Amino acid sequence: MSSSSPSTATSATGTDEGAVITSRSIKSIYVYEAPVRLWHWVNALAITVLCVTGYFIGSPPPTMPGEASDNYLMGYIRFAHFAAAYIFAIGLAARIYWAFVGNHHARELFSLPMFSTAYWKEVLTMLKWYAFLIPRPNRYVGHNPLARMAMFFMYFLLSLFMIVTGFALYGEGLGMGSWADQLFGWVIPLMGQSQDVHTWHHLGMWGLIIFVIFHVYAAIREDIMGRQSVVSTMISGHRTFKD
Numbered sequence: 001m002s003s004s005s006p007s008t009a010t011s012a013t014g015t016d017e018g019a020v021i022t023s024r025s026i027k028s029i030y031v032y033e034a035p036v037r038l039w040h041w042v043n044a045l046a047i048t049v050l051c052v053t054g055y056f057i058g059s060p061p062p063t064m065p066g067e068a069s070d071n072y073l074m075g076y077i078r079f080a081h082f083a084a085a086y087i088f089a090i091g092l093a094a095r096i097y098w099a100f101v102g103n104h105h106a107r108e109l110f111s112l113p114m115f116s117t118a119y120w121k122e123v124l125t126m127l128k129w130y131a132f133l134i135p136r137p138n139r140y141v142g143h144n145p146l147a148r149m150a151m152f153f154m155y156f157l158l159s160l161f162m163i164v165t166g167f168a169l170y171g172e173g174l175g176m177g178s179w180a181d182q183l184f185g186w187v188i189p190l191m192g193q194s195q196d197v198h199t200w201h202h203l204g205m206w207g208l209i210i211f212v213i214f215h216v217y218a219a220i221r222e223d224i225m226g227r228q229s230v231v232s233t234m235i236s237g238h239r240t241f242k243d
């Protein structure tokens, strides 16, 4: 092979036409369209801001030094939470719109083929792959079936829950009769009282954090161990296959 014993010129320049001609060509499929990719990264940023600021709303930092009126720390923290909350909620609405007008991969996040035996067989295959029980997983063009389940329950449904409970609490701040109170105020008596909504909203954050930890681990792991590209697919939109 020319690449194993390159000529002196090849070694010096890095060019090797012989190796290029005999190498395999890469198969690539366009999977995630630009709006999906843009949404993914904006959404990831919004959730990071929501988790950090939400954590501090629940466990406020100790008293700041100096005059109280010199500091507006909790005000800034809550402002960042609410600004990110609007980006997160409007982003999800836009993403739902794209599920209708985008390609079929844009719809995977919002549905689960619960009644398909073929789907559950693939879930089992992925579980075996993660448990080191089979030597190779299958090749997936869209989300792998296990990721799809996590994304549906731990991202999509949980995000709706965070939006509904978040805007219910926000309505309390805006006041009775405000738009948030009128649209989401019913959530508070449904859950008991305001403190219950705080607690469930807070617990929801830990659910999302667990999802993100698994998600980022699996994305990087599958990129290295799996049979197709993963992280770069959410950047370029193209899925490439290693074999």
Ligand code: HEM
Pocket (backbone or CB within 6 Å): 036, 040, 043, 044, 045, 047, 048, 105, 106, 108, 109, 142, 143, 144, 147, 151, 155, 212, 215, 216, 219, 220, 229, 230, 231, 232, 233, 234
């Ligand atoms: C707060 C952080 C994050 C959240 C909430 C999140 C959420 C999601 C969601 C909901 C999807 C499904 C996208 C869709 O179908 O429209 C997805 C896909 C994806 N995410 Fe994230 N993500 C986060 C961070 C990251 C990071 C840091 C990485 C990179 C290491 C990453 C890599 C990916 C990849 C590669 C996919 C596509 C999976 C595939 O190829 O099937 N995500 N993410």
Ligand code: HEM
Pocket (backbone or CB within 6 Å): 047, 050, 051, 053, 054, 055, 057, 058, 059, 078, 081, 082, 085, 086, 088, 089, 162, 163, 165, 166, 167, 169, 170, 171, 173, 198, 199, 201, 202, 204, 205, 208
């Ligand atoms: C990823 C999504 C979100 C996360 C992780 C998150 C996290 C949190 C956490 C941990 C708290 C503190 C709860 C407590 O212990 O009392 C909180 C409070 C709050 N969140 Fe969120 N939240 C999210 C989305 C939203 C959304 C969409 C809204 C809508 C505006 C929102 C509005 C609020 C409000 C109004 C409070 C109470 C603020 C206060 O009492 O000063 N959150 N959030």
